[in-house]
Structures are given as C-alpha cells and as structure tokens.
Amino acid sequence: MNKAFTKEDDGGGPERLPDLPISPHPNHVTPRGLAALKARAAALEAEVGRLRAEQETASDLTPLAVAERDLRYVEARVSSAILVTPPEAPERVQFGTTVVVVDEEDREATYTIVGEDEADPEKGLITHVSPLARALLEAEPGDVVDWVKPTGTVALEVLEVRGPE
Incomplete structure (x- = not known):
C-alpha cells in the first residue's frame, strides 16, 4: 500500500477532535460573561494539565481530547470577546440590561x-x-x-x- 494512504503514529497522544463551531455573530460579552469565560478557560487548562499527567497510565485518551477541544473553543471565545459594559441607569433596553x-x-x-x-x-x-x-x-x-x-x-x-x- 502506498505510504501516503497510511496513518502515521503521532507519538501516542490523543486524536485531535474537530473544533466546536464558532458563532458568526460578533462575540459581545458582559463583564460577568467575560469573567465566566476566563474562569472556564482556567479550569479547562487545569483539567488538560491533569489529564496529560495521567496520559501515561490512561487507556482512554478521549477525556483529554475533549478537554483540549473545549479549551481551544473557550480560548477562541475569550480572544474574540468584545466587552460591552451596560449603563448603570439605562433608559432603553440595551446589551447587558x-x-x-x-x-x-x-x-x-x-x-x-x-x-x-x-x-x-x-x-x-x-x-x-x-x-x-x-x-x-x-x-x-x-x-x-x-x-x-x-x-x-x-x-x-x-x-x-x-x-x-
């Protein structure tokens, strides 16, 4: 069989899952929403670190692949975030009100x-x-x-x- 059609071993790491779809809309976030995204990114980074440390003994690498995929999504959302601070005393409905x-x-x-x-x-x-x-x-x-x-x-x-x- 031609080598071009065979899968090469990538060193035993988890298979990379396809990225989650990103919304085509501008990523407007409230201050609370941005803080939640950053906290979620930090939690996922810790989870990826923990799962990588266990990778040598784990037989199922799916949780690591899922955590890495989720981290890529959250990092993309944080980097594309457009912070919108709502007014303290709005007169009309606006983002964040x-x-x-x-x-x-x-x-x-x-x-x-x-x-x-x-x-x-x-x-x-x-x-x-x-x-x-x-x-x-x-x-x-x-x-x-x-x-x-x-x-x-x-x-x-x-x-x-x-x-x-």
Whole structure:
C-alpha cells in the first residue's frame, strides 16, 4: 500500500477532535460573561494539565481530547470577546440590561440581554441575537413590542429597564 494512504503514529497522544463551531455573530460579552469565560478557560487548562499527567497510565485518551477541544473553543471565545459594559441607569433596553415585560395574559417575565456564551434562557439570560432580544432592543418602558415566535406573535409591554445587577 502506498505510504501516503497510511496513518502515521503521532507519538501516542490523543486524536485531535474537530473544533466546536464558532458563532458568526460578533462575540459581545458582559463583564460577568467575560469573567465566566476566563474562569472556564482556567479550569479547562487545569483539567488538560491533569489529564496529560495521567496520559501515561490512561487507556482512554478521549477525556483529554475533549478537554483540549473545549479549551481551544473557550480560548477562541475569550480572544474574540468584545466587552460591552451596560449603563448603570439605562433608559432603553440595551446589551447587558435587564428588562421586565408583561404579555397579553398579564404574565410578567424578566430577561437580561447577554452574549451567546452567557445565555441561559431558564434563568432569564437571553442572547442578544435571539428573536426575543432583537424584539426588545431599544424599547423603553411603556413600549409594546411584537415577539415573533414559531407559534405566533406575542405582544410584550416593557414595564421596566434596569442596569446590571
């Protein structure tokens, strides 16, 4: 068989996993989001170091490959981060602000507009590129915005806009 078609031994290290996809959107982050990314990078660096030390005795190198892949992703996100410090007393919904809304059935909800890596919808942290955030951005208290969802359009009245908590 031609040598060009054979896999050479790379020294016994873990196989490099493909990189995780990076969002095409600008990587806007809040100060809290950037701190979380940096803490995650530090934790992954420590994990990679620990796993490399165990590499000689480990039979499964998959955890090391996963940790290295995750570290590459987080380092890329930290290096591309665009820090946006939200205003202390905002008059309208902006990146990093918290907004309280009420829907047509008088249900209140609170959302904070954050970067993609910080988003956690169950905690009310929504990414700035989500349809909900795009509907809310630039709205002021008293405004009614239309949130277009797959199940239909929901009218939301902005009750309050707050700075970072």
